[in-house]
């Protein structure tokens with residue numbers, strides 16, 4: 215193939231990736247990272263960015279979430295642990311509007327009732343979700359992936375002629391530095407390691423400046439070095455953003471956590487520091503002792 219044809223092919227792939235990102239409807243992984251607009255202020259005067267009260271979800275009579283109460287403070291980094299089937303994913307599905315509870319309250323700040331919003335609206339309100347598997351656009355560069363995260367909510371025509379403002383350019387540079395990819399800005403995402411792809415996807419969320427980030431098993435499959443750098447990243451993000459991290463890797467949790475919530479059978483079994491919950495007899499019995 216001639217260089218001209220190669221270039222034409224690459225351009226077509228990039229255009230297709232832009233369109234794919236724009237066409238992704240609610241429920242898709244890319245949708246959850248792509249739909250955060252500039253949100254209005256979230257009222258955190260009561261000291262909570264997220265508040266779940268007496269939430270119930272049943273699937274064909276099976277109680278996956280059973281009287282769940284949980285709240286997260288602004289800027290907090292909360293770790294969620296629990297055995298398989300405890301309801302961790304279902305809880306994130308409820309917060310992001312993917313699953314509707316049969317009963318209960320779910321508030322973002324004190325005034326935004328999340329049960330009255332759908333998935334894209336919740337993303338636009340400032341809640342970003344990162345699923346376990348990285349879902350970056352492999353045929354695009356690191357830079358293009360981050361740029362795409364800014365423009366996917368605009369029309370196709372707009373995005374073809376999209377130009378970063380200087381403020382957006384500064385944000386992109388800052389995010390590149392935060393996610394340890396400043397030296398890889400022109401590399402194709404497909405060439406990155408698994409850990410770097412995870413950081414890039416987190417960067418795509420950060421481009422939209424979410425207030426609350428939900429992260430599902432972010433260090434699964436990472437090397438020890440990548441895991442350590444991810445811990446540093448999360449510790450840097452907390453305060454500016456609120457983070458909810460579902461993870462099974464206890465040594466990672468030990469590095470990043472202040473408060474840990476243990477879910478079991480759809481409700482909170484214990485809450486406290488990792489040392490406190492690890493010493494709790496009920497936790498040892500249902501989870502850590504297994």
Ligand SMILES: Nc1ncnc2c1ncn2[C@@H]1O[C@H](COP(=O)(O)OP(=O)(O)OP(=O)(O)O)[C@@H](O)[C@H]1O
Nearest residue numbers: 273274276278296297298299300301302303304305
């Ligand atoms: N759509 C569904 N239909 C029927 N049952 C479901 C559905 N989604 C989840 N469940 C069940 O609800 C329970 C909670 O599942 P969930 O995936 O939330 O647990 P989890 O804590 O995320 O588990 P894991 O650590 O294995 O990912 C499980 O028993 C699961 O089989």
